[in-house]
Amino acid sequence: MPTLTAAARRERERDSYNAYLAECPSHNLLAQISSKWVTLLLAALSAGPLRYSDLSRAIPSVSQKMLTQSLRTMERDGLVVRTVTAAVPVRVDYELTALGGSLVGLMTQVKDWAESHMDNVYEARREYDSRAAAEPVATLNKRG
Amino acid sequence: MPTLTAAARRERERDSYNAYLAECPSHNLLAQISSKWVTLLLAALSAGPLRYSDLSRAIPSVSQKMLTQSLRTMERDGLVVRTVTAAVPVRVDYELTALGGSLVGLMTQVKDWAESHMDNVYEARREYDSRAAAEPVATLNKRG
DNA sequence: GGTGCCTTCTTTCCGTTGGAGAGTAGCCGC
DNA sequence: GCGGCTACTCTCCAACGGAAAGAAGGCACC
Structure with missing residues (x-):
């Protein structure tokens, strides 16, 4: 288990990919993991393997189509x-791989961020909306 | 600056929101931050404020429409x-807020994950595709 | 003094994605 | 042999995303 080597390799790999560019494959990968369904599925699977119907119950907001589709993409990746x-x-179980495990902590934090900062966002939106209503049409108000 | 109080409040708030449910506002918030453009924009802005045209140059893959639209949503939030x-x-600068700053580290890690694990994903895809090609039609193969 | 260019959007067109809901396949119990 | 169970799969339509052209406001050039 070459831990240091693997870390060094990852660093080198990160340098050779650039998600800012559409033609870079890492851009596409970022797009795939930057999906609410991927985030929620990883979070749900963090506690252990779950069946298709378990996932459907754990995440009531996901449609069967998107559940199947997201799981397929995640399996392929x-x-x-x-x-x-x-x-x-027939019984189908879904379980995180080591690769999935290396991402799940991050995505769980993203989900937690959304839940724990909801009130801050609410306030920001209220402020923004009232500001937008106050300004008639002009966008050129410097507010420093 | 009630640091402890703020952390305790965030924890309580996280408990009162549940991103798994479509009707919960945190689900919608998660959907908004789970966007490749939000991830890339936060990462680009992590080093300091940038102008619209700077962002456009830093992220060549984003269209003007999506750049404006994403920045508007992020501003509102x-x-x-x-x-x-x-x-x-006219000159327009964009800069992270404290709230944006609390998310930027996480999203930069997500972007870095995509870039540093691209080769693992490539290998997984190759394996999946060759397996899919090998199996004629049947999906009912227990592979354990 | 009109033409053109600069930045920051805004609009339009249209192909792709996502959601709702019904349909499918295999099998078992009744 | 009919309904029910799980895990999808299909169809229809609305919403989102990308490409490219338009727009506003102002200076610069000739």
């Missing part, structure tokens, strides 16, 4: 493993 | 401040 058990009705 | 200077051609 190596974030989750899909295990089919040919039981009475 | 209190992540950035927009400062208009009535100069020769």
Whole structure:
């Protein structure tokens, strides 16, 4: 287990990819993980493997289509493993991989950020909206 | 500056919001920050304020429409401040707020994750695609 | 003094994505 | 053999995203 080597390699790899550029594959990868469904699915799977129906219940807001689609993409990208058990009705379990595990902490923090800073955002929106209503049309108000 | 109080309040707030539910406002907030443009814009602004044209150059992949639209949403949500200077051609600067600053570290890590784990994802995709090509049609293969 | 250029958007067109809800497949119990 | 269960899959339509042209406001050039 070359821990230092792996870290050094990751650093070198980060230098060779640039998510700012559309033609860089890391841009596309960033777009895929920057999805609310990926964030919520990773957070839900952080506690351990779950079945399709478990995930559906854990995340009531996701449609079956998006649930399947997101899980497929995540499986292809190596974030989750899909295990089919040919039981009475077929049973499918989803579990984080090591790669998924390296991302789950980050995405859980993103979800937590959204939940814990909701009130700050509310206040900012209220302020913005009242400011926008006060200014008639002109956008050229310097507010320093 | 009630640091402890603010942290305790954030924790309480996180408990009262649940991003898993579509009707919860934090779900919508998560959807907004889970955008590649928000991630890239925060990362670009982490080093300091930038003008509209600077951002456009820093992130060549973003269209003007999405740049403006994303910045407006981020401004409304209190992540950035927009400062208009009535100069020769009008000059607009964007800068992180304290709230934006509390998110920027996280989102920079997400961007870095995408860049540093690109090769792992590539390998996973190659493996997935070859497996998919090998399996004729049946999805019911238990691979464990 | 009109043409052109600069920045920062705004609008339009249209292809892609996402959500709601119904349909499908395989199997078992009744 | 009919309904019910799980895990999808399909269809329809609305919303989002990208490309490119337009717009406002002002100076500079000739």
